[in-house]
Amino acid sequence: RTALEAVDLGVRYRGGWALRDCSFRVPAGRVCALVGPNGAGKSTLLSLAAGLRKPSAGRLSVLGGAPGGADVRPRVAYVAQDNPLYPHFTVAETLRLGRELNPGSWDQAAAERFVHEGGAGGGVRPGARVDSLSGGQRRRVALAFALAKRPELLLLDEPMSDLDPLVRHEMMAALMAQAAEHATTVVIASHVIAELEGACDYLLLIADGRVRLAGEVEDLLSAH
Ligand code: ADP
Ligand code: ADP
16 A cells, blocks of 8 residues: 655745655555755645645645545644644643544544653643643644544654754654554654654655655665
8 A cells, every 4th residue: 555656746836846756655554754955845745745735747646545635634644843733722622622623533542641641841731721832842732633633644744853852752752652553654754864763664865856765764775
């Protein structure tokens, strides 16, 4: 099965092409690192996969269907880089909303586990307003919100940026554990390759809007 498949995919903004002639396939069940320098086109690709933007050229299929389509959208969770959530909601209200938006699939226990379980950056109180949380705590709530939806595909845009290394390591480990438990395909964009080392088994490297390298990490390492 295929999580993402791009064929000659292109996206043009006013300023020019942000993605160009991109063809690649990410098999289902992988944890895929989407790496490349700032401005490479990572966010553009994720927003396309989330169905928030349309290609200017070529095509992208997500879980075998159209990104954002009625049969695909409920199976995909996307955490944008500046995950705003709902600043005036409390943590508990945020999770309640998630449950209402995702009837049937919402895993409240998983959400609470991810938000509240100890460790650095933990200790988020259910009654705390989202806009009173630290960046790391807010990120934790946003990731919990996405995970609790039990998506088949989880799209994360720089999820660990601005976090101190200890928190980053713990959140990454918790995220990977939950993804593995449910065989969730994860695509994680980052401009810091080291952040993803050891966590990913698939690599998509883009630079200047073009795919430079794509494949199983194992194959890429043994071939060179
Ligand atoms: P990355 O996430 O890898 O940093 P982006 O996808 O954000 O890259 O951006 C790719 C290129 O497209 C950059 O040159 C960026 O300035 C440009 N870009 C991104 N979003 C827009 C937009 N909404 N309008 C115009 N240009 C944009
Ligand atoms: P990233 O590089 O990680 O994608 P940015 O700070 O470039 O983050 O982008 C933040 C927001 O600004 C995004 O919504 C993106 O689409 C938009 N954006 C980025 N570059 C441009 C641009 N050149 N013109 C207009 N909007 C842009």
